Amino acid sequence: MKLDGRIAIVTGAGSGFGEGIARLFSKEGAKVIVADIRGDRADRVAQEISSGGGTAIASNTDVTKNDQVAAMVKLALDTWGRLDIIVNNAGTTHKSQPMLDVDEATFDRVYAVNVKSIFWSAKNVVPVFRKQGGGVMINIASTAGVRPRPGLTWYNGSKGAVNILTKSMAVELAPDKIRVNAINPVMGETGLLSEFLPGEDTAEVRAKIISTIPLGRLSVPLDIAKATAFLASDEADFITGVCLEVDGGRCV
Numbered sequence: 148m149k150l151d152g153r154i155a156i157v158t159g160a161g162s163g164f165g166e167g168i169a170r171l172f173s174k175e176g177a178k179v180i181v182a183d184i185r186g187d188r189a190d191r192v193a194q195e196i197s198s199g200g201g202t203a204i205a206s207n208t209d210v211t212k213n214d215q216v217a218a219m220v221k222l223a224l225d226t227w228g229r230l231d232i233i234v235n236n237a238g239t240t241h242k243s244q245p246m247l248d249v250d251e252a253t254f255d256r257v258y259a260v261n262v263k264s265i266f267w268s269a270k271n272v273v274p275v276f277r278k279q280g281g282g283v284m285i286n287i288a289s290t291a292g293v294r295p296r297p298g299l300t301w302y303n304g305s306k307g308a309v310n311i312l313t314k315s316m317a318v319e320l321a322p323d324k325i326r327v328n329a330i331n332p333v334m335g336e337t338g339l340l341s342e343f344l345p346g347e348d349t350a351e352v353r354a355k356i357i358s359t360i361p362l363g364r365l366s367v368p369l370d371i372a373k374a375t376a377f378l379a380s381d382e383a384d385f386i387t388g389v390c391l392e393v394d395g396g397r398c399v
Contacts, residue, residue, distance in 0.1 A: 290333045293331055
């Protein structure tokens with residue numbers, strides 16, 4: 148198992164990509180903090196992982212709040228004595244619409260969840276990794292930060308920021324043996340899908356999006372989980388600063 152004995156935190160793990168990542172990490176031998184702002188969903192995923200023979204603990208965490216991120220990291224350290232991996236997966240968006248129709252409160256929420264959360268993650272996790280002599284951070288960004296779709300301008304910008312932050316952090320933290328990478332998923336079958344779609348969630352609208360993906364389908368959580376597990380493992384021990392598109396060819 149490629150993550151045997153590792154301690155990992157996955158944010159936004161109560162559903163979607165994060166749930167898929169947490170489940171695969173457990174199968175690969177990691178002990179997982181399942182963090183989500185929706186405590187009931189975090190509890191469900193953690194309990195199901197534990198019932199299946201894995202080791203997981205739920206953390207009801209709002210990643211935009213420093214005290215809650217600190218408590219999440221403390222939970223990992225108090226429970227297992229160390230932290231090897233953090234996956235900053237929690238994210239949100241605004242409904243696909245003209246850029247000027249997005250209000251300030253929505254803009255602020257998108258940037259707080261998608262960008263400022265990484266600031267708080269770094270503030271709380273990097274000192275731990277430095278003390279241990281290394282660690283892995285993986286940020287779940289998006290193809291929206293590489294090939295933006297109209298209607299999602301402010302979301303696109305937030306994910307572009309995640310990609311640049313990933314590269315900058317990777318260079319700055321490399322001397323500390325801390326690897327930082329990102330995953331850029333194409334639009335996927337998660338709870339946010341209807342927000343990303345240009346219009347109603349119909350077979351016709353989905354077909355229009357799928358037509359832009361050479362491999363002919365939307366992403367699913369396992370696609371993202373497999374790539375994340377690889378970047379978190381020793382198989383990727385010489386890879387840092389990479390923003391890996393998991394997109395069926397969308398960004399080619």
